[in-house]
Amino acid sequence: MAWALQHAPSGPMSVPPRFILAHRALQLDGNPFHGAFWRFIHVRRPSMSQPRLGFIGIGLMGDPMTRRLLAAGFAVSVWNRSPDKIVGVASAGARVAGSLGELVEHSDVILLCLANTAVVEAVVFGEAGVAAHARPGQRLIDLSSSDPAATRHFAARMKADRGVDWVDAPVSGGVAGAEAGELAIMCGGAAEDIEAVRPVLAPLAARVTHMGPVGSGQVTKVCNQMIVGCQAAVIAETIAMAEASGVDATRLDEALGGGFADSKPFRILAPRMAARDFTAPPWHLRTLLKDLDMAVAQSGRVTSATPMSALAAQLMRGHAARGNGEADPATLVEAYRPREGD
Numbered sequence: 001m002a003w004a005l006q007h008a009p010s011g012p013m014s015v016p017p018r019f020i021l022a023h024r025a026l027q028l029d030g031n032p033f034h035g036a037f038w039r040f041i042h043v044r045r046p047s048m049s050q051p052r053l054g055f056i057g058i059g060l061m062g063d064p065m066t067r068r069l070l071a072a073g074f075a076v077s078v079w080n081r082s083p084d085k086i087v088g089v090a091s092a093g094a095r096v097a098g099s100l101g102e103l104v105e106h107s108d109v110i111l112l113c114l115a116n117t118a119v120v121e122a123v124v125f126g127e128a129g130v131a132a133h134a135r136p137g138q139r140l141i142d143l144s145s146s147d148p149a150a151t152r153h154f155a156a157r158m159k160a161d162r163g164v165d166w167v168d169a170p171v172s173g174g175v176a177g178a179e180a181g182e183l184a185i186m187c188g189g190a191a192e193d194i195e196a197v198r199p200v201l202a203p204l205a206a207r208v209t210h211m212g213p214v215g216s217g218q219v220t221k222v223c224n225q226m227i228v229g230c231q232a233a234v235i236a237e238t239i240a241m242a243e244a245s246g247v248d249a250t251r252l253d254e255a256l257g258g259g260f261a262d263s264k265p266f267r268i269l270a271p272r273m274a275a276r277d278f279t280a281p282p283w284h285l286r287t288l289l290k291d292l293d294m295a296v297a298q299s300g301r302v303t304s305a306t307p308m309s310a311l312a313a314q315l316m317r318g319h320a321a322r323g324n325g326e327a328d329p330a331t332l333v334e335a336y337r338p339r340e341g342d
Contacts, residue, residue: 057080100129296310
């Protein structure tokens with residue numbers, strides 16, 4: 001018990017030492033019951049011990065994540081650049097902040113879920129942004145997919161200037177994973193910070209993995225997107241070639257499911273590509289392109305070749321240049337299909 005007391009996180013996010021001891025003893029970080037364990041202690045903790053949360057960025061992912069945090073009993077303040085997107089979470093119980101300063105004032109932990117690195121920088125370090133109002137002892141969790149090098153710079157700046165600890169915690173699993181609380185969250189930051197924020201991330205995640213110091217979560221997300229982006233490109237080629245060869249491409253997911261070619265991207269993209277169903281996109285082509293560009297940039301920093309990711313990025317860039325940046329990545333198949341008159 002003395003060991004647990006020594007290593008238990010302190011402050012408004014602390015949990016009873018007996019739970020910390022159980023978590024360590026059972027080594028739940030790689031255990032399928034890890035998320036359920038943290039959900040259990042989160043629900044059982046007295047409400048007065050819960051940190052006040054501030055969530056910035058209520059979009060495709062931010063909306064369902066905010067709803068899950070509210071359902072788990074957290075008090076959540078929200079702010080979004082487009083106020084109309086806040087209406088749904090406000091009706092679910094979120095407190096709408098009139099400004100970033102107001103949100104920071106009423107929060108112990110600030111969560112970001114923003115479009116890209118530039119937006120993160122503007123929201124945090126812009127005029128009247130998060131940094132202008134932050135105070136020592138607060139923690140910031142960046143759920144966005146941001147550039148790893150920029151993330152390390154942001155974290156160092158926030159710690160030096162404001163005494164705020166930064167955890168980069170990009171997510172994978174899409175809107176469906178966010179709605180179900182089954183996201184994979186890859187974290188970068190100090191060990192004590194990761195342990196402290198686990199109760200906050202628990203309602204959102206099936207798995208939370210500490211990958212190393214600040215920036216490591218973003219590098220891991222880049223690796224994830226390299227795999228997803230390259231798969232998307234080759235799945236588009238596959239569907240188009242099958243169709244051109246007279247094969248019923250709508251049955252490819254049935255035929256290949258469970259084999260070595262099977263994957264979540266295949267299960268999601270192949271049926272949509274084959275059916276030409278591009279409505280209600282689960283994510284946008286521009287987002288995947290942004291992540292592939294970050295992969296190529298990171299590879300340049302560490303002198304590691306990424307020719308497949310670079311090619312996938314160029315294919316998507318060409319498709320986006322034809323007006324498809326906001327479209328479903330599944331529309332990439334249209335680049336390979338014969339056009340009318342061909």
